[in-house]
Amino acid sequence: MNNQPSGLVLTGVSKRFGATRALIDGDLRLRPGEIHTLLGENGSGKSTLVKIMGGVHRPDSGTVTLDGVPVTSRSPRAAMDLGIATVFQEVLTAGSQSVLENVWLGSHGTFRRRLGRAEQRSIAQDVLTRIAGAIPLDLPAGQLSLSERQALCIARALVRKPKVLILDESTASLDVSSRDRLFVEMRRLAAEGTAILFISHRMDEVAEISDRVTVLRSGRSVSTVERSDLSINRLIADMTGNSGHAETRRQPHDAGDTILQGAAVRLAPASAPIDFELRAGEVVGLAGLEGHGQDHFIKRLAGVAAGPGSVVRIRPEGAAELTERNGDALGVAYLPRERRGESLFESMSIRENFALPTLAKDRRGGLLDTRSIARRFDAFARTLSLRFGAAQDAISTLSGGNQQKVLLARWLATDPKVLLLNDPTRGVDIGTKREIYAILHRLSAEGMSVVVLSSEVDELVDLADRVLVFRDQSVFAEIPHSELSTESIVAAYFGQKSEVHT
C-alpha cells in the first residue's frame, strides 16, 4: 500500500444485465483533489459505472480500490461508510419530509441520530446556502422547485464530507446561478483533497470544470485526456469512434406531401415550441440524451400523450387532430419503447400477440375465423422473415428481436400511413437490427412515413432522411441528410452546433 492516498481506482470492471453487456472494460482513476469528468453517449456505460462506485451494483469482474484497499460495497450505505457519496441522476427526495430531514436522510443510523438538532440545522443551512441560496429548512421538500431539490440532493452528499464525491448529471436540473455556486464549491472541495467525479451532457460545463476527462464508448474506457489536451472535437471523436458504416446508408430521395403536422408543440411549460412536418415516404430520426424530450415528443405525435400545441393528421379527406383513441382510424401506428409492459402480452401466443388489435378483420358473422388470423399472420411472418417454432407458442419463447418483429407486424397489419417507432431496436441483436432497417427502407420506398426514435446514433445515420436532436425539452438541431454523421449528432447531444465537417 502507498503512503499517499491513490484515490478510487477501477480496473477492467464489467457488468452484464441479462443479455446486455452494459460495461465491458471500465477503467477509471479518480485522484484525490481532482475534478474528473466521465463522458459518453447513451448506453456507453456511464450510469453503470457510477452505480458500481455508488454501491448500487456489484461488478461481475474487475477490481475497485479506494486508496489501495479493495472496495466491495453491497449498498449505497456501505459505499458511504467508505467515504464515497453519490448524487444519483434521479432527483431523490422524500416529498412530504422536511428539507432538514431530507438533507440528513441516510446519515443517521437506524436509531441513532448524528449530531444534535441545532447542529444539524446550522450545517444544513450553511451547505444549502452555498449551493442554492436560502431554503427554509422546515418546508416539505416536495414544495421546492426542481433546481432546489437537486441542490438538496447535493447538500445531502456534501454534509457527509466524502473523500469521493460523484455528481451524476447533477447540473442538469440546477438553475444557472446554483450551478455556478456548485462549481465554486467543487473547486474548493477539490483543493481540500476531495476526489470529484463529474458527469454532464453540457460540453461548456465539461470544458470549464474538468481537470481530466475519461471517455466511455460502448462499455469501454477509450481515453483519458488531461485538461491541457482538452478539445471538444477530440472528445466527440472519442465518444463516437470511427466506425465506418456507410454501406447501408440510406440514399436521399424526394418526399411527398405533408401527412402529419405538429404545430407549437411544447414539451415543458418553459420550453421552446416545436413545429414539425412529416411528409409521405420520409424517415425522420429523433435523437437526444435520455430525458431531453424526444420520448415525450414521439408520444405527442402518436397522440398517447397530451399537452400544449396540436398534432394533426392531414389526409385527402381533411385534417384531423390526433387523440389517444383515433390513431388506428387515422392510419397512425405507434410502437412503444418498452416491449414488456407497454406492448407484449407475455403469457399469450405469438399469433395472439400479432392479431389482437386487428381481430376485426377476422370476423365472420360475429365469430372469429381462426384460419383468417393464421393466413394474415403467415403473410407477415414471411415478409418480415420471422423465426419461430409454432405460431401458438408463447411470445416469451422468442428472442427480443423476433418479439419486436411480431410487434412491428401487429402495427403494420393496421395498414398505417405513419409509423412511429420508439427505440425499436433496443435489446435486439445486430442481425435482426439489419433486417428491421431493411424493412423500414422498403416501407418508406412504398410511401409510408416513419418517425424513429433511437438511442443509437449509428442507427439514425443509417436510417434517417433527417434527424432532430433534442435538448432541454425542445429541438436543438435539425440535421439534414447531407450533414448526417455520428459526429454531428453527438455534437448536438452535447450542445455543439458543429461545423466539424460538412
Next chain:
Amino acid sequence: MNRVLPLFQRWPFAFAFLLALVLLVLNLIVSPSFLSPARLPGTLATLAPFVLVGFASTPSILAGGIDISVGPLATFINCLFVAILIPAGLGNWDLAAPIILAVAAGIGALNGILVAVLRLHPVVATTGMLFLLVGLSLTIAQNPVAAPNNWTEVFAGGIGVVPGALLTIGVAGLIWFALRRTAFVSNLLATGESDVSAYGSGVNIKAIRILAYTLGGLFAGIAGIALTAIVQSSQSSLASTYALLGLAAAVLGGTSLAGGRGGLLGALFGAVSIYLLQQLLTASGVAPSLIQFAYGAVLVVGVVLGATLLAPRLKRNAS
C-alpha cells in the same frame, strides 16, 4: 373551506379528530351518562383494543406496506395467554408479559422478513400470516375458556383514579414517542415515502421495514393484553372482528396507504371514531347487522376524503 383545507392537509388526523368530537357529542345526547366517572374506566377498557390494533397497523403502512394480520395476532396473544400460559403456570405478569410481547414482536418480525427480505407482497405475506394465526388460535383454544383471576384485570379497571386502559395505550404511545426522538421514525417515513430515495441516500431500508413490522407486532401484543383484560377468557372467534378494524382506524386517521404520511395520533382518533360510532348505533337501538354497514360507510367516506380533498398537493415534477 379555503382556510379549512390546508389545515386538513397539514394535520392528516384532523378529519378523524373532528369526527370523533361530533360522535362524542352525539353519544352524550343519546346517553348523558356516557362520560360519568363510574363508566369511564369500562368505556376506555373497551376502547383500548381498538386503539391498539390501530397503532399496530400504523408502522407497516407508514413504511409503505401493510399488515393485515395484526388483529388476529392480538386474539392469538389472548388465546396463548389464557389457554396455554396460565394453565402452564406462566400466568404471572413478570413471566407472561415478556413472553407475550416477545412472541408478538417475533411474529411481526417474521412478517417483516417475508416482506423485506423474501420480497413477498405485503398483502400476500400478511394474509398468509392472518390465516396461520386464526388457525393456531382455534387449535389452542377452540371454545372460549374462562380465565382465572389474573393481572390483566387491572387494565379493565384502574389503579387508583387512573383508568387501566390508559396504561396499555400509554405504554404503546410512549414507545412511539421515544422512537420519534431517535432517527427511526424519520427513516421509516422516508422509506415509506420513497424507498428509492431512502436507499440511495444510505438508509438501511430492509432493517427499517423489518423493524416497522416488528413494532406493529409489539403493539398487537399489547392489544392482546388489553383484549384479555376486558373479555377475561380466550376468544379465538374475535379474530375476524379485529382483522380489519386496525387498518380502518389507521386509514380513517389519515395515514396514507401510499406510505410516508401519518402517525399514531391518527390511529387513535380513527379508533375512537369507530368505537364511538359503534356505541352510538348500539345506544340508539340500531340493529347490530347495520353496525357493520355503518362502519363500512364511514370508512369509505373517510378514505375518499383522504384521497381526494385532503391529500397534500405537492408539486411532483417527474425528473
